[in-house]
Amino acid sequence: MRNIKLTIAYDGTNYLGWQKQKQGPTVQGILEDVLRRILGHKIKLRAAGRTDAGVHALAQVAHFHTTSKRDLETIFRAVNALLPKDIAVLRVEEMDFKFHSQYHALRKTYFYQIYNHPIRNPVLRLYSWWVPEPLDLSAMRACLPYLIGEKDFASFRKSGTDLKSTIRTVYEAQIKRAVGMAHVIRFEITGRGFMRYMVRNIVGALVEVGLGRLSPEDFKAILEARDRSVAPPPAPPQGLFLKGIYYGKKWRAKDYAPKGVRP
Amino acid sequence: MRNIKLTIAYDGTNYLGWQKQKQGPTVQGILEDVLRRILGHKIKLRAAGRTDAGVHALAQVAHFHTTSKRDLETIFRAVNALLPKDIAVLRVEEMDFKFHSQYHALRKTYFYQIYNHPIRNPVLRLYSWWVPEPLDLSAMRACLPYLIGEKDFASFRKSGTDLKSTIRTVYEAQIKRAVGMAHVIRFEITGRGFMRYMVRNIVGALVEVGLGRLSPEDFKAILEARDRSVAPPPAPPQGLFLKGIYYGKKWRAKDYAPKGVRP
Numbered sequence: 001m002r003n004i005k006l007t008i009a010y011d012g013t014n015y016l017g018w019q020k021q022k023q024g025p026t027v028q029g030i031l032e033d034v035l036r037r038i039l040g041h042k043i044k045l046r047a048a049g050r051t052d053a054g055v056h057a058l059a060q061v062a063h064f065h066t067t068s069k070r071d072l073e074t075i076f077r078a079v080n081a082l083l084p085k086d087i088a089v090l091r092v093e094e095m096d097f098k099f100h101s102q103y104h105a106l107r108k109t110y111f112y113q114i115y116n117h118p119i120r121n122p123v124l125r126l127y128s129w130w131v132p133e134p135l136d137l138s139a140m141r142a143c144l145p146y147l148i149g150e151k152d153f154a155s156f157r158k159s160g161t162d163l164k165s166t167i168r169t170v171y172e173a174q175i176k177r178a179v180g181m182a183h184v185i186r187f188e189i190t191g192r193g194f195m196r197y198m199v200r201n202i203v204g205a206l207v208e209v210g211l212g213r214l215s216p217e218d219f220k221a222i223l224e225a226r227d228r229s230v231a232p233p234p235a236p237p238q239g240l241f242l243k244g245i246y247y248g249k250k251w252r253a254k255d256y257a258p259k260g261v262r263p
Numbered sequence: 264m265r266n267i268k269l270t271i272a273y274d275g276t277n278y279l280g281w282q283k284q285k286q287g288p289t290v291q292g293i294l295e296d297v298l299r300r301i302l303g304h305k306i307k308l309r310a311a312g313r314t315d316a317g318v319h320a321l322a323q324v325a326h327f328h329t330t331s332k333r334d335l336e337t338i339f340r341a342v343n344a345l346l347p348k349d350i351a352v353l354r355v356e357e358m359d360f361k362f363h364s365q366y367h368a369l370r371k372t373y374f375y376q377i378y379n380h381p382i383r384n385p386v387l388r389l390y391s392w393w394v395p396e397p398l399d400l401s402a403m404r405a406c407l408p409y410l411i412g413e414k415d416f417a418s419f420r421k422s423g424t425d426l427k428s429t430i431r432t433v434y435e436a437q438i439k440r441a442v443g444m445a446h447v448i449r450f451e452i453t454g455r456g457f458m459r460y461m462v463r464n465i466v467g468a469l470v471e472v473g474l475g476r477l478s479p480e481d482f483k484a485i486l487e488a489r490d491r492s493v494a495p496p497p498a499p500p501q502g503l504f505l506k507g508i509y510y511g512k513k514w515r516a517k518d519y520a521p522k523g524v525r526p
Contacts, residue, residue, distance in 0.1 A: 011385040056386055086385045122274040122349045123319055123504075127386060180443025 039068040054237030093253035129239040135210030142216035154226035158197035203235035302331040317500030356516035392502040398473030405479035417489035421460035463497035
C-alpha cells in the first residue's frame with residue numbers, strides 16, 4: 001500500500017467547500033472521482049483542513065492510500081488533465097505510510113483579502129471582501145498581539161458548533177497592504193490549527209475595529225470573554241485563502257514529482 | 264439636453280462583450296437598461312471602444328445624452344445600486360455637449376496578462392492566458408520597437424473584417440513581470456486606437472517569439488507583410504484588460520462626481 005500526498009490549489013467560488021457532500025460539488029468529491037478513474041479503485045482523501053464554501057486554496061494538502069503502481073508523474077499529468085480548470089494539483093509526493101496530512105501539520109497559514117475602496121472592484125469581487133468605508137490599519141494592527149500564543153479562541157468559533165477544545169495556538173499575525181493590488185488589505189495568520197470560521201470571525205472583529213465601531217481594547221475583551229455571542233459576525237468566505245501548510249523536515253517525501261513537470 | 268460621461272469597470276467573464284446584442288447579456292445592454300430605469304427614458308450609450316466577449320475593463324469610458332435633471336451623485340449611487348456586482352461605475356461627469364467618448368479619445372491603454380508557469384493557476388484562470396512553457400522575455404521585448412509609431416497593422420487585424428484603414432498609431436509598448444503576482448507577465452500597450460483583436464493578435468505573435476517558434480525578425484516580417492494570414496492566432500480574451508482612456512485637458516468635465524462617494 002502506498003501513501004500519496006497532493007498539494008492542491010483551487011478557486012472555491014463554484015464549490016460547497018472541501019468536504020464531500022450530497023448537496024453539490026465539492027473539491028474533495030471532484031478529486032476523489034478523478035483519482036478513482038486514474039487509479040482504478042475508490043479513493044478516500046484526507047485533507048489538512050476543510051475549507052468552507054467559497055474559500056480558496058493556494059496550497060491545500062491531502063493524502064490518500066492506493067494499491068496502484070502508477071508512477072507519480074503519470075498521476076500528476078492525468079489528474080490535472082481530468083480536473084476542471086478551477087482545481088489544480090501542484091505536486092504529487094510519495095510519503096512514508098505513517099504520514100497524515102491533518103495530524104502531522106505543524107503550521108497552517110491563511111490570508112484574508114479586503115478591498116477597501118468606496119467603489120466595488122468587479123474583477124476582485126470573488127477574491128475579496130468589499131469594505132467601502134476607510135479602515136484604520138493602525139487600530140487593526142493594535143489588536144494583533146492579543147491573538148498570538150496559546151489562547152482560548154471560543155469567541156471566534158463557529159456559532160452552534162460543539163468542540164472538545166477551543167484552545168488554539170497562533171504563531172504570527174500581520175496586516176499589510178497587498179503589493180501590486182491597489183486598495184487591497186491582507187490579513188495573514190499562521191497557527192498550529194484553526195477552528196471552522198475562526199479566521200473569518202477574527203477578520204469580522206478586526207474590521208469593526210478598523211471602522212472605529214470597536215476599540216482594540218474591545219477586541220481584547222471579546223477574545224477574553226470566550227463567548228461567541230459577544231463577537232461580530234464572520235467576514236464573508238470569498239476573501240479567505242488557505243496559503244500553505246508546513247509539516248517540518250521529518251516528513252520529507254521519498255520521491256518528489258519532478259519540478260517543472262507540465263500537466 | 265445634458266451629456267454625461269461614465270467611467271466603468273467590468274469583469275467581462277459573463278458578458279458577450281461591450282456591444283449590445285440579442286444573443287445574450289452585454290455590458291452596454293445592462294448599463295442602458297439600468298440608466299433607463301433611473302432616468303425615465305431610453306438611453307443610447309457610446310463607448311470609447313468596444314471590448315469583445317471575456318475581455319475586462321478597469322476604466323472603460325462611455326457617454327450618453329439625457330433630458331433628466333437628476334444630479335450626478337444620485338445617478339452614481341442609483342446606477343451602482345442597480346448594476347450586477349461584475350460591473351461598477353467609477354465616475355459620473357457632466358461634459359460639454361460636444362464631448363464624444365470615441366471620437367475625442369487621444370490615447371487608449373490595454374494590458375494583457377500571461378500566467379507563465381508549468382501548472383495552471385485556478386484563481387487567475389479568468390484573468391490571464393496560461394502559457395505553461397517558459398517564455399523568453401528578452402526575445403519578446405526585442406519585438407516591441409517594431410510596434411511603435413504610425414504603422415499599417417493589417418497583419419494584426421481580425422480575420423474577415425473589412426476596415427477603411429488598417430493604419431494605427433502606437434505610442435508605447437512594454438513587457439513586465441507583474442508586481443505582487445508570481446509568474447504573471449504583463450504586456451501593456453498605449454495607442455491612439457486599436458482595431459478589433461489587434462492587441463490579442465499582437466500578444467499571440469509575441470508569445471510565439473517567447474516560445475522560440477518565431478524570432479523577433481520573423482515578428483518584424485509578419486508586421487511588414489500587412490497580411491493577416493501570416494500571423495499566429497490571437498491570444499484568448501480573458502487575459503485582456505482595457506486599462507484606461509485619455510482625453511486630454513480640453514475635455515475637463517464641468518462638474519465632477521465627488522471623490523470618495525459611496526455607491
